[in-house]
Amino acid sequence: MGITRLELVNYRIFERGLLEPDPHGTTVLVGLNGTGKTSVLEAIGYLATARSFRGATREHLIRQGIEDAYLHATVERHDRPSTVNAQISRMAPARMTVNHQPVRTRRDLADVLAVTTFAPEDINVVRGGPAGRRDVLDDALVLLEPTAGGLLETVDRVLRQRNALLKQAKGRLTPEITSTLDVWDERLQAAGTSLITLRETLVDDLQDEVQRAYAALAGAPVRDERATMDYERSFSGDLGTALLANRDDDARRIRTGVGPHRDDLRLEINHRDARTEASQGEQRCLALALRLAIHQRVTARLGTPPVLLLDDVFSELDPDRSRRLVNELPEGQTVITSAVPLPSNVTSATVVAIEDIGGGRHGSLRSI
Amino acid sequence: MYPGPLRNLIDEFARLPGIGPKNAARLAFFLLRTPRDEAERLSSAIREMKERTTFCPICCSVAEGGQLCPICADDRRDPSVICVVQDPRDLMVVERSGSFAGRYHVLHGGLSPLEGIGPEQLKIAELEARVQDGVVTEVILCTNPNVEGDTTALYLSRLLRPKVAKVTKIAAGVPVGGDLEYADEMTLGRALEGRRDLEA
Ligand SMILES: [Zn+2]
Numbered sequence: 165m166g167i168t169r170l171e172l173v174n175y176r177i178f179e180r181g182l183l184e185p186d187p188h189g190t191t192v193l194v195g196l197n198g199t200g201k202t203s204v205l206e207a208i209g210y211l212a213t214a215r216s217f218r219g220a221t222r223e224h225l226i227r228q229g230i231e232d233a234y235l236h237a238t239v240e241r242h243d244r245p246s247t248v249n250a251q252i253s254r255m256a257p258a259r260m261t262v263n264h265q266p267v268r269t270r271r272d273l274a275d276v277l278a279v280t281t282f283a284p285e286d287i288n289v290v291r292g293g294p295a296g297r298r299d300v301l302d303d304a305l306v307l308l309e310p311t312a313g314g315l316l317e318t319v320d321r322v323l324r325q326r327n328a329l330l331k332q333a334k335g336r337l338t339p340e341i342t343s344t345l346d347v348w349d350e351r352l353q354a355a356g357t358s359l360i361t362l363r364e365t366l367v368d369d370l371q372d373e374v375q376r377a378y379a380a381l382a383g384a385p386v387r388d389e390r391a392t393m394d395y396e397r398s399f400s401g402d403l404g405t406a407l408l409a410n411r412d413d414d415a416r417r418i419r420t421g422v423g424p425h426r427d428d429l430r431l432e433i434n435h436r437d438a439r440t441e442a443s444q445g446e447q448r449c450l451a452l453a454l455r456l457a458i459h460q461r462v463t464a465r466l467g468t469p470p471v472l473l474l475d476d477v478f479s480e481l482d483p484d485r486s487r488r489l490v491n492e493l494p495e496g497q498t499v500i501t502s503a504v505p506l507p508s509n510v511t512s513a514t515v516v517a518i519e520d521i522g523g524g525r526h527g528s529l530r531s532i
Numbered sequence: 533m534y535p536g537p538l539r540n541l542i543d544e545f546a547r548l549p550g551i552g553p554k555n556a557a558r559l560a561f562f563l564l565r566t567p568r569d570e571a572e573r574l575s576s577a578i579r580e581m582k583e584r585t586t587f588c589p590i591c592c593s594v595a596e597g598g599q600l601c602p603i604c605a606d607d608r609r610d611p612s613v614i615c616v617v618q619d620p621r622d623l624m625v626v627e628r629s630g631s632f633a634g635r636y637h638v639l640h641g642g643l644s645p646l647e648g649i650g651p652e653q654l655k656i657a658e659l660e661a662r663v664q665d666g667v668v669t670e671v672i673l674c675t676n677p678n679v680e681g682d683t684t685a686l687y688l689s690r691l692l693r694p695k696v697a698k699v700t701k702i703a704a705g706v707p708v709g710g711d712l713e714y715a716d717e718m719t720l721g722r723a724l725e726g727r728r729d730l731e732a
Pocket of ligand 1: 588589590591592593600601602603604605
């Protein structure tokens with residue numbers, strides 16, 4: 165899988181940008197800070213996932229004073245070209261198409277364009293809150309399991325409806341409220357349990373590869389550096405029973421205290437809780453190992469590697485670890501931004517300069 | 533700023549679903565340039581619609597002048613089967629398939645606490661009343677294929693199971709009673725209705 169053409173129109177600082185990267189090789193974007201290198205990776209990520217990996221909202225993606233930004237990509241997969249388009253508007257939800265058909269779920273996008281992103285913020289997956297760890301699992305599931313996208317939407321929607329009902333109840337569970345709550349809980353139990361099962365299976369499946377990749381990145385034998393993962397449920401037993409048992413408490417606090425949205429992923433390095441008791445270097449390695457393991461799994465499932473986006477990851481790693489990361493990266497299209505010289509084992513890459521932005525000139529991408 | 537009456541009209545248009553401020557202004561200026569009698573046809577159409585459209589006292593679908601809707605007034609329709617839909621427009625989709633000979637019941641929405649819609653806001657008590665006398669032997673739940681529609685169907689099936697011999701549900705894309713054409717028409721209607729943009 166590889167992008168052969170990427171066009172940016174009124175996107176961030178680009179009035180019009182064009183990039184034609186090697187669909188099978190490595191492309192390095194160079195340019196001063198603030199010239200939009202990361203924005204280009206963000207645009208590719210947006211076309212694959214319908215959101216910004218920097219967490220930017222729509223209006224930040226649109227060039228100042230303009231109403232709509234457009235992203236167009238041509239993607240080659242198994243030698244067949246497809247197009248992915250996004251129209252990002254200030255006032256309306258983004259409109260996306262794949263081969264000119266409207267996109268209905270993230271799965272539609274994933275079928276054409278998948279990405280694996282490595283960014284300096286990845287360390288927060290390990291040391292930040294549980295939501296980031298759940299997102300990593302869920303993003304992987306959307307690519308791996310046909311039912312995951314629908315389940316995630318259902319769980320999210322049912323939770324919002326259930327919490328709205330609890331708010332209406334004002335702490336009093338009348339028979340009317342209870343009879344409606346029963347059906348929302350039944351929905352949450354069904355969709356939530358399926359989602360949790362998918363996540364737990366994924367964690368089991370990734371275990372060995374995370375362990376191997378972690379040891380490889382740390383440059384140590386596997387027996388000396390043990391990285392392990394454990395899915396932590398927010399309840400014990402059956403979700404339906406737990407929801408019922410928590411109902412009074414939920415009504416009082418107007419929130420749903422148990423379910424897939426409260427679960428966590430426990431990460432350990434040599435039997436220490438990596439979330440709190442690991443060094444920054446260890447946390448960074450573990451975050452990379454988790455992404456690498458997922459990348460490998462998605463590659464196997466899709467039959468082609470997702471496009472790799474490396475946003476300035478080498479500045480956060482020492483030269484040895486940088487070289488080991490490059491060794492671990494699978495074949496396939498890779499787009500890199502870097503504020504530091506690339507590791508010595510990056511052997512062949514096309515370098516693309518982003519023109520300096522200044523004096524009212526607009527940025528454009530050209531191959532050099 | 534536009535003069536008061538024009539501004540009022542733009543504001544009213546902007547309150548309509550799917551109409552943004554730009555389109556509201558476009559519509560208002562279109563009417564401004566339209567001959568007076570043509571513009572008044574629109575206002576009288578709105579007035580008449582509000583005055584003469586009523587809800588059918590049996591199925592709660594749209595009807596005229598307080599009378600039964602054409603389907604409830606038609607003796608040839610099978611009174612033992614009720615197809616439950618959320619909206620009169622859904623009724624039309626099933627009707628266009630031409631393969632349903634029973635009666636309908638229109639809920640006027642689906643359960644959605646986020647929008648303040650509970651069972652009391654829907655025509656559920658009316659549906660319960662219709663199945664009391666034992667004439668109805670089957671209720672087909674044909675709610676929208678989304679979280680709210682599915683949950684409404686679940687609520688209704690719990691409520692109706694003790695009272696009706698057979699409660700069935702049409703899942704989008706699943707043929708009912710082996711009648712493929714029927715399901716296809718439904719699926720098509722649903723797919724078109726359910727189309728939406730992907731939120732960023
Ligand atoms: Zn009627």
